[in-house]
Amino acid sequence: xxxxxxxxxxxxxxxxxxxxxxxxxxxxxxxxxxxxxxxxxxxxxxxxxxxxxxxxxxxxxxxxxxxxxxxxxxxxxxxxxxxxxxxxxxxxxxxxxxxxxxxxxxxxxxxxxxxxxxxxxxxxxxxxxxxxxxxxxxxxxxxxxxxxxxxxxxxxxxxxxxxxxxxxxxxxxxxxxxxxxxxxxxxxxxxxxxxxxxxxxxxxxxxxxxxxxxxxxxxxxxxxxxxxxxxxxxxxxxxxxxxxxxxxxxxxxxxxxxxxxxxxxxxxxxxxxxxxxxxxxxxxxxxxxxxxxxxxxxxxxxxxxxxxxxxxxxxxxxxxxxxxxxxxxxxxxxxxxxxxxxxxxxxxxxxxxxxxxxxxxxxxxxxxxxxxxxxxxxxxxxxxxxxxxxxxxxxxxxxxxxxxxxxxxxxxxxxxxxxxxxxxxxxxxxxxxxxxxxxxxxxxxxxxxxxxxxxxxxxxxxxxxxxxxxxxxxxxxxxxxxxxxxxxxxxxxxxxxxxxxxxxxxxxxxxxxxxxxxxxxxxxxxxxxxxxxxxxxxxxxxxxxxxxxxxxxxxxxxxxxxxxxxxxxxxxxxxxxxxxxxxxxxxxxxxxxxxxxxxxxxxxxxxxxxxxxxxxxxxxxxxxxxxxxxxxxxx
Amino acid sequence: xxxxxxxxxxxxxxxxxxxxxxxxxxxxxxxxxxxxxxxxxxxxxxxxxxxxxxxxxxxxxxxxxxxxxxxxxxxxxxxxxxxxxxxxxxxxxxxxxxxxxxxxxxxxxxxxxxxxxxxxxxxxxxxxxxxxxxxxxxxxxxxxxxxxxxxxxxxxxxxxxxxxxxxxxxxxxxxxxxxxxxxxxxxxxxxxxxxxxxxxxxxxxxxxxxxxxxxxxxxxxxxxxxxxxxxxxxxxxxxxxxxxxxxxxxxxxxxxxxxxxxxxxxxxxxxxxxxxxxxxxxxxxxxxxxxxxxxxxxxxxxxxxxxxxxxxxxxxxxxxxxxxxxxxxxxxxxxxxxxxxxxxxxx
Numbered sequence: 001x002x003x004x005x006x007x008x009x010x011x012x013x014x015x016x017x018x019x020x021x022x023x024x025x026x027x028x029x030x031x032x033x034x035x036x037x038x039x040x041x042x043x044x045x046x047x048x049x050x051x052x053x054x055x056x057x058x059x060x061x062x063x064x065x066x067x068x069x070x071x072x073x074x075x076x077x078x079x080x081x082x083x084x085x086x087x088x089x090x091x092x093x094x095x096x097x098x099x100x101x102x103x104x105x106x107x108x109x110x111x112x113x114x115x116x117x118x119x120x121x122x123x124x125x126x127x128x129x130x131x132x133x134x135x136x137x138x139x140x141x142x143x144x145x146x147x148x149x150x151x152x153x154x155x156x157x158x159x160x161x162x163x164x165x166x167x168x169x170x171x172x173x174x175x176x177x178x179x180x181x182x183x184x185x186x187x188x189x190x191x192x193x194x195x196x197x198x199x200x201x202x203x204x205x206x207x208x209x210x211x212x213x214x215x216x217x218x219x220x221x222x223x224x225x226x227x228x229x230x231x232x233x234x235x236x237x238x239x240x241x242x243x244x245x246x247x248x249x250x251x252x253x254x255x256x257x258x259x260x261x262x263x264x265x266x267x268x269x270x271x272x273x274x275x276x277x278x279x280x281x282x283x284x285x286x287x288x289x290x291x292x293x294x295x296x297x298x299x300x301x302x303x304x305x306x307x308x309x310x311x312x313x314x315x316x317x318x319x320x321x322x323x324x325x326x327x328x329x330x331x332x333x334x335x336x337x338x339x340x341x342x343x344x345x346x347x348x349x350x351x352x353x354x355x356x357x358x359x360x361x362x363x364x365x366x367x368x369x370x371x372x373x374x375x376x377x378x379x380x381x382x383x384x385x386x387x388x389x390x391x392x393x394x395x396x397x398x399x400x401x402x403x404x405x406x407x408x409x410x411x412x413x414x415x416x417x418x419x420x421x422x423x424x425x426x427x428x429x430x431x432x433x434x435x436x437x438x439x440x441x442x443x444x445x446x447x448x449x450x451x452x453x454x455x456x457x458x459x460x461x462x463x464x465x466x467x468x469x470x471x472x473x474x475x476x477x478x479x480x481x482x483x484x485x486x487x488x489x490x491x492x493x494x495x496x497x498x499x500x501x502x503x504x505x506x507x508x509x510x511x512x513x514x515x516x517x518x519x520x521x522x523x524x525x526x527x528x529x530x531x532x533x534x535x536x537x538x539x540x541x542x543x544x545x546x547x548x549x550x551x552x553x554x555x556x557x558x559x560x561x562x563x564x565x566x567x568x569x570x571x572x573x574x575x576x577x578x579x580x581x582x583x584x585x586x587x588x589x590x591x592x593x594x595x596x597x598x599x600x601x602x603x604x605x606x607x608x609x610x611x612x613x614x615x616x617x618x619x620x621x622x623x624x625x626x627x628x629x630x631x632x633x634x635x
Numbered sequence: 636x637x638x639x640x641x642x643x644x645x646x647x648x649x650x651x652x653x654x655x656x657x658x659x660x661x662x663x664x665x666x667x668x669x670x671x672x673x674x675x676x677x678x679x680x681x682x683x684x685x686x687x688x689x690x691x692x693x694x695x696x697x698x699x700x701x702x703x704x705x706x707x708x709x710x711x712x713x714x715x716x717x718x719x720x721x722x723x724x725x726x727x728x729x730x731x732x733x734x735x736x737x738x739x740x741x742x743x744x745x746x747x748x749x750x751x752x753x754x755x756x757x758x759x760x761x762x763x764x765x766x767x768x769x770x771x772x773x774x775x776x777x778x779x780x781x782x783x784x785x786x787x788x789x790x791x792x793x794x795x796x797x798x799x800x801x802x803x804x805x806x807x808x809x810x811x812x813x814x815x816x817x818x819x820x821x822x823x824x825x826x827x828x829x830x831x832x833x834x835x836x837x838x839x840x841x842x843x844x845x846x847x848x849x850x851x852x853x854x855x856x857x858x859x860x861x862x863x864x865x866x867x868x869x870x871x872x873x874x875x876x877x878x879x880x881x882x883x884x885x886x887x888x889x890x891x892x893x894x895x896x897x898x899x900x901x902x903x904x905x906x907x908x909x910x911x912x913x914x915x916x917x918x919x920x921x922x923x924x925x926x927x928x929x930x931x932x933x934x935x936x937x938x939x940x941x942x943x944x945x946x947x948x949x950x951x952x953x954x955x956x957x958x959x960x961x962x963x964x965x966x967x968x969x970x971x972x973x974x975x976x977x978x979x980x981x982x
Contacts, residue, residue: 045979190977239982243975253972260969267730287958289967292729294954297755301722304715304752308695308726311713312734316726334716424978427969462711462727462734465690470659470705472714473698482661483706 012221013228019078020184020232021086024176025103026095026116028061028069031173036073038177038194040419042186044244047234048077051531052419053085053604058274058357065119065127070102079233083385083531085418087606093176095119095150097128104140113143114179116172118151146225150175157215161208171212178216183229188213238423245422247386247415247528248275251319251345252282254393256289259315262397262433267309268317269294269302274357275413276319276347299327303344307331310340311471313437313461315397319345322364323354325408329372332406336376336497338471339448339457341400341407345393348412348527350602359602360413362527363578368408369556369585375494377501379403380556382410384530387422389415392553398433403504404456410555412577414604415528435459440466447471447481455500505557511565515541515548521614522569523549524594526582529605533575536610547614552582558589566592573597573617575610652683659709665700670821670847671768675707677827678737678766682710685735685835693736695724697744700775701768701847704739718749721756724763725950732951735835738765743773746782746802757811759950760839766831767804767844768821772853790852805928805942808842809921815841816924816943821848822861826872826939833941839949859932860939869932873940878911881936888912889935896926898935916944 022039026032033054043050053074062069076086091112094100096119107113120135134140135147154175158168174195181188192210199206220226259266268291270280284293292314296302302318310316320328325346335342348364350356368380379399383392389411396409438445438458447469448457460467469481477484478493513522514537525533530551537549550565552558566572566586572594574583580596587594597613599605657679665671682692692710696702698717705712711734715723720738728736738756745753745767756763772790773779779792783804787796808816815837819830827845834841846857859869871881871889879889880901888911890899899906915923924943930936 041977045977047979047981234981237981241974241978241980243973243978245975249975256967256972257969260967265730267726269726269729286967286972287961288965289969289972290958290962292954292958294725294729296722297751300719301725301752301755304719304722305726305729307715308713308723308728309730310726311693311711311723312727312730314730316730330716331719338713423981424973427973461731462693463690463731465688468690468710468712470712470714472706472712473716474714 012226014185015228015230017230017232018080019076019082019086020091020230021074021076021089022091022093022180022184023072023074023089023103023106024093025070025072025099026173027064027098028057028059028071029064030071030095031170032071032073032095035173035177036075038191039180039186040075041194041244042181042188042190043075043077044242044421045190046186047237048079048232049082049235049237049421050075050077050244050419051082051085052076053414054417055603056358065096065098065124067098067102067128070099072099072103077232079235081235081237083535084604084607087608093180095173095176097124097130097134100134101128101130107143109142111143112146113140114146114148114176116150116176117147118149148179148225153219154212154215158208158211161211162204163208167205168208171208174209174212175216175219178213179220180216181213182217182220183226185229185231188217237421240423242421242423244419245387245390246278246417246419247383247389247411248278248347248417249282250387250389250422251383251393251409251411252279252286254390255283255315255317255343255397256286256291257390257427257430258394258397258433259289259291260427261394261430262315262401262435264401264435265314266291266317267294267306267314268292268319269296269305269309270319271296271299271302271324273299273321273324275349275416276321276324276345278416279319279345279347299324300331303328303331303335303342306342306344307335307338307340310335310342311338311462313459313463315341315343315401317343317345319347321347321349321357322351322367325364325367325371332378333372333374333376334473335406336372336378337473337476339404339497340471341404341459343396343400343407343409345396345409345411347416348410350600356602358413360528360604361577361600361602362412362529363581363600364410365526365555365578365581366584368410375498377498377556378405379407379501379504380410381407381554382527382552383415384527384551384553386415386418386420388530388553390422390425394430394433399504399507401433401435401459402456402507403454403500404459405501410527412528437461437464438467439464445469446479448476448479450496454503455496502557505554505560508554508557508559510561511550511552511559513548513550513565516546517548518568519548520546520569521548521571521573521618522566523547523610523614524552524566524572524574524582524586525549526552526555526576529575529577532605532607532610535607536614539607539611540614545614545618555582555585563590566590571595571617571621573614575605575613577605652689654679654683656689657682657709659707661706663707664703666851668850669700670770670849671701671704673821673824674766674768674827674845674847675704677824677831679708681828681831681835684832687735691734693724693727693734694739695720695727695736696739697749698775699741699744699773700849701739701741702744718744718747719752720744721749721752721761721763721765725756725759725761728761728763728951729954732762732955736763738763740765740767741774742767742769742771742781742783742804746804746807754807754811757808757813757840757842760814760947762839762949762951764834764837764841765843767842768847769804769844770847770849770853771801771856772849774849774852778852803928804844806925809925809928809943812921813842813943814839814945814947815941816928817842817941818844818846818937818939820846820857820860820939830940833944837944839947860937869936871930871936871938873914873916873927873938873942875914875916875941878908878913879938880908880911887936896930896935916941918943919945
C-alpha cells in the first residue's frame, strides 16, 4: 500500500480477489496507453502476475470523440499464474461515449462500469451513435455503474494550478488512474516518480499531474460512491528477480545479449514500421554495447545493410512487419545463396497490404517459410510470450551463425506491445554463441567448404589476408564457389541448402506435451497464442476432457519429435490467428487430419473461444463418429 | 566489450602489390570490344598504388553487365541483386569502417531499380566509391532503353522511340549532395586513372560517371567525346582553378551571363580568359557543379573531370564516433540492461 503520508488512513472495507481484468478506454488523445502502462508498472512492482493487451487505432489522432479514435488498454492481474490478458474485463473505465460504445460488449455481465459523465454531452453522444443517453435510459442497469464527473473533479483537484483549463483537462487520465490505484490498492510512488522524470523541464505540468493522480486516489477514499476496495495478493511465481517487459523490449535486449554471448558486434538496420519500430528505438539506445543501428531508406536497404554487415563479420539484423517482409524477400534469397547469417524479425500485423497496422495476426507463417522465388529454405522460429522474445532472439542468432543461414524470427503485435512479468535470467549462465572466422593457411581457401555436421560454410571476413573471395547471387559450384551453370551442380546445391536447414532440427530440444502424453485431442499452437491455448487446455482438462497441447517455437525445421507426438493423438486441432497456415503445413508434412480453429479479427484468442471451439468439435465428432474413442461431453 | 570483428593487417612489411595481384582467376566474359575492359584494367592498375592491403578491399555490385566486375578483381567481393549494391556497401562500411568499399554499377542498376539506394548512400556520405558505368542502354537484358537513354531512342522495347525523358546521373548525385562527383570516359585511360585516383583518395561518397561504350546494343553512344575529330569541341576538361577552355584551337570558353552559361570565343568581341568561368571543385554549395552537370553536347561541351570535391564527416565515421563516445563514458552493463528500470524479487 502507498506510504504517502499525505493520504488519509483507509477505513473502507477491503475485499480480496484472485484476479481482475481492467480495461481503460478513451479517446486517442486521452492518454489511455499511458494510463494502462502506469497501472501495469505499479502492478508488476506489487508482485502480481499480469498480462496486457494494448489496443489502439492506426491513426495517431483520429477525430476526438469518434468511434474510430477509441484507444484501450487491458490488463489482467492476478495472484495466480496467468497467461493471457483476460477474455472479458471485470472493470471498464470509459472516458467518453465512443469508448463505452465500442467496449461495453466485452464487459462481463454485472461488471463494474466507471464512466466520465462529463464527456456524455449531446455532441459526443451523437458522434458515438447514441440516440438516447445511456446514463439516463436504463440500458446500463445490468452493470455496477459508477457515474463520475471525472473532468470536473479533476479540474477541482487542480485548483490553483497555473495551467489553462484545457491543459488541466488533459490531466484527467491521471485522476482516473489515481482512482483505480485506490480501488485496487496499488502504490502511487512509481507513477509519481515517472511524472517527475517525464516533466522534468515543466514543473507546473509535473505538479498538476501529481495532483490529479492524488486527487483521484483521495476521491476513491472519501467519496461515498465506493463502499469497498480490493486487494489482489502477490502471485506465487517461481523464485527469482522479475521485471515487467514487452515483447519488443525483450526482442531488443535479446539481440544485445546475443551479441555479447557471441562476442560479435551487432548491426541493426531497419525502416520504421508498426509494430516493429520499438525494436529500433530500443536498440538505438544501446550504443554502450557497441550496437550500431541504421535507419535505412527503405525495407530493401535495411536487409541489404544487414547482409553487408554480416559479410563484414557483424551480426546483421533487420526488423519489420508483413509489408516489409514482402519487400525483403529477394534480398533474403541472396543471403540464402551466399549462405550468410542474417536475422530478420517480423512483428506480424493484420494483412494483406497495409491491413490492420496496429492489430495482431499470425498470417506471415507461410510467407516466412515459402515466400521467396526458387527453392529457398531458411530457418523460421517464433516467440511464444513477450518474455520468450528474449530467448528466441538469442536462438535466432545462434542458429544463424552456426548454420550460416538467414533466420526469420516471428513475433506479432500482441507479443510486441503486450507486457508480462519476466524472470530475469542469469546472464553468466547463458550458453555462449560460438563464432569462428577462419584465417589463411597453406591450403587455398574454399568459400563453400562445408562443416561435416552442420553443412555450414566458413565465415571468412574482409580484412583477413589470403582469404579474398567473391560471393554472389548466381549459382555456386559447391566448394570452390565459382559461378556455375552446371545442371547437376545446381540440383546438388539446392539439396545441400535444404539439407543444411533440415539438420538444424538436431539442435532443437524435443517438444514437451502439456497434459497427457498420448490421448484423444492434441492442440497444436505456435507463436503468440501460447497463453490462450495453454489456458484453454488447462480448463478443458479440469473439466475432464482428454485434451493436451504442444507449442511450436521452431517452425522450420520442426522439432524432430513432432511427428511422433502427432501420431499419439486421435485428433489434432490447430488454433491460429490466420486461415489455417500451420494446419496446411502439418497436413502436408505428416498426413494428419488436422482441424483448424481460426480467428482473423486483429485480436488475440480469448481462452473461451478455444474452449468453445474444441467442445464444438467434440460434439460434432460424436455425431459423425470419425473417432473410435467415445468422448465425454461436458455437463 | 565487443570490438570490431575484423583484424586489419598493418601496412608495415606488406609486400608491394602489383596489378597482377588484383586479377582473379576468372575468365572475363564481357563482349569483345566492351568498354568495361578498359575500366577493369584501370582499376586494377590503380589499386596497388593506393597502399591499402588487398584484403581490405571489397567490391560490391548489383546486376547488369558491369556488375560482373567483382568476379574479376582478386579482392573480397559481392555480386548482389539489382540496384541494392549501395545499401549492401553501406552495411559493410557500417560494420567495418576500415574497409575500402567500391561499388560498381550501371545506368539501369543505379538509376532505375536502385535509384533510392544511390541517393541515400550519397546524402549520408558513406565512405564508398561508386563507379557508374553509363552506356545508356540495358545490355544484359539485350537492348532496352535505360534511364539515361535519350528521348526518342529506338530500342527493342521502344520501337517507335522512347517517350521517357532521360536522367542526368551527375545532376542526381549533386542533388543528393554527394561530396565527390566526377566524370570520365572509357577510351581515355589516363584521364580515367586520374579521376579514379582522386575518387579513391576522397573520404566520403565518391560518385564517378564513366561514359562506357556498349559495342553491341548502343555502339558509338559517346562518339562525340571519343572521336578525335569532334572530342575537343564537345568536351571540356575540368581543372581546378583554371578557366573553362575547350575546342580544337583551345580558344572557346564558358562565360557566365547572369546565371546562364554561354560559349564565347577568346579574342573575339574583346573576350579574354579573364571573362571565363574558373573551375572550383571545392565550392561548398553544389549549385556551381550542378550548372556544369547540365552541359550537354552539342549545345555545350560535356565536362570531364572532378565537378565537386568537398569534405564532410562520413556516415560510418559518425556512427562509430557515437558508439565510441558512449562506450568511453560507460561501457554497457549486461546486468543493468536485463534488469531494466525496476525489478522485484519473488522468494
